[in-house]
Amino acid sequence: MSTPLIGVSKSILKIKELINHVANTCLNVLITGETGVGKEVVAQSLYAESNRNHKNFVKINCAALPETLLESELYGYEKGAFTGAHRKRPGKFQTADKGVLFLDEIGDMPLALQSKMLHVLQSGEFSPLGSDHELKTDVWVIAATNHNLEERIAQKNFREDLFYRLNIIKIDIPPLRKRKEDISPLIEYYLRLYKSEYPNNKGTKPDSDTFAKLCDYSWPGNVRQLQNCIKQQMVLNSWSKIFEELPKDPAENIPDIQTDGQENGTQPLEIDELADKRSILISEFVDLSTSSDKLFEDISLKKIKKIASDRVEKEVITFVLEKVGWNRSRAAKILKISYKTLLYKMTEFDIHPPVK
Amino acid sequence: MAEPTKLLIVDDNEDILSTFYEFFNSMGYEVKTAIDGLVALKLLRDESLFFDCLITDLVMPNISGVGLISIVKKEYPHLKIIAMTGYGDQPGSLASEAQADVVLFKPVDLFKIEDKVSKLINPQNDNTED
Secondary structure, eight states: OOOOOOOOSHHHHHHHHHHHHHTTTOOOEEEEOSTTSOHHHHHHHHHHHSTTTTSOEEEEETTTSOHHHHHHHHHEEOTTSSTTOOSOEEOHHHHTTTSEEEEETGGGSOHHHHHHHHHHHHHSEEOOBTOOOOEEOOOEEEEEESSOHHHHHHTTSSOHHHHHHHTTEEEEOOOGGGOGGGHHHHHHHHHHHHHHHSTTOOOOOOOHHHHHHHHHSOOTTHHHHHHHHHHHHHHHOOHHHHHHHSOOOHHHHSOOOOBTTBOOSOOOOHHHHHHHHHHHHHHTTSOTTSOHHHHHHHOOHHHHHHHHHHHHHHHHHHHHHHHTTTOHHHHHHHHTSOHHHHHHHHHHTTOOOOOO | OOOOOEEEEEOSOHHHHHHHHHHHHHTTOEEEEESSHHHHHHHHHOTTOOOSEEEEESSOSSBOHHHHHHHHHHHOTTOEEEEEEOSOHHHHHHHHHTTOSEEEESSOOHHHHHHHHHHHHOGGGOOSOO
């Protein structure tokens, strides 16, 4: 069962109305909004209300996979297309045929794959890796991103033509702090959900004071963070502990309560942005959406250090290699590592020269 | 006396919208306006209303002009469509692909649009070669 779209704010009601009006048009949709606002929930609702709901809803996260893997996941491959391709494998464009293909984090898709994506969207045709045949596909593409794509276009990181092709229907989901009236129905919904999932849990409902505090908090992690808090309550049964663990709320220092449609004209607080930036950065390495028990298991500084430095190393090595036209010994000299180390790192990080 | 031509004009800029409204109204058209694609779609789906021609901007929140044109071509094929864009070639070419009857680039001359509308609605009036 997918999560329904919960909310009573003007913006959520408008989104519901929009979904209702466009679900059967199969026009490309672009969903934007901060991490945790419910972009996938909106995509699922579009699918559920469409006449494609008896076919597949196929999801792919464009930020989670390295370029080559993302390409083979999307388009599939023939047996022998590359080392390790022991048998033919269909891509997401095939498994989603007649259904929905949800492209999450489209803003992070590498440029080379963006042009290939554009071609499929234009022609409805694609060929699996290692195949000469063009296959027809009829997928309804719903894409989502937390990036500002106009900015990415200006930075030459996103193709303008792909943007306009995806942006046929645009659904922007505001952050939870800008639609505080949705907090109460969300709390009610998740309390009921977890009560029914774990009937024996001892988590109590918030009393009116706690409820007010919950509604006042700024929720930098949006709906997902709120959902996790309620899940935590089911286990801990201590609202005070949960409040202790919440990242400090900038709203406590300066009251800045914004509700739907009535911006108070002040600039967003810098400290709020800092907290946002921090959680966005951290969420690149750790899944912040899991419950805090699991989260604390995952947060190991050593592990994160390794992932983070690997990522930077990979980018730097690729950057230098591209600058020197993939001349490895020159790159090794510039990077001040041995030739052998460079080759080792290239294999480890799966860095390949572009295929001519 | 023939029925007045019924127009639906869509633009997310209220100033443009009211200018268009005033102009076409004074030219004897029956005009409804919409501030975005969703509002326009709701008017189109209102069974008590009928339109002859849609004039739409392309880059708008929620349902874009291109989206609106695709829906209209499928659901209301009799409706003539004029698309206007101020955002370079991309949206314009998508609008042609979605089969808008006419695509104009902003800024557009109101009299020129009116001329296009009348030729689309009454093709027999079109004696000039374009």
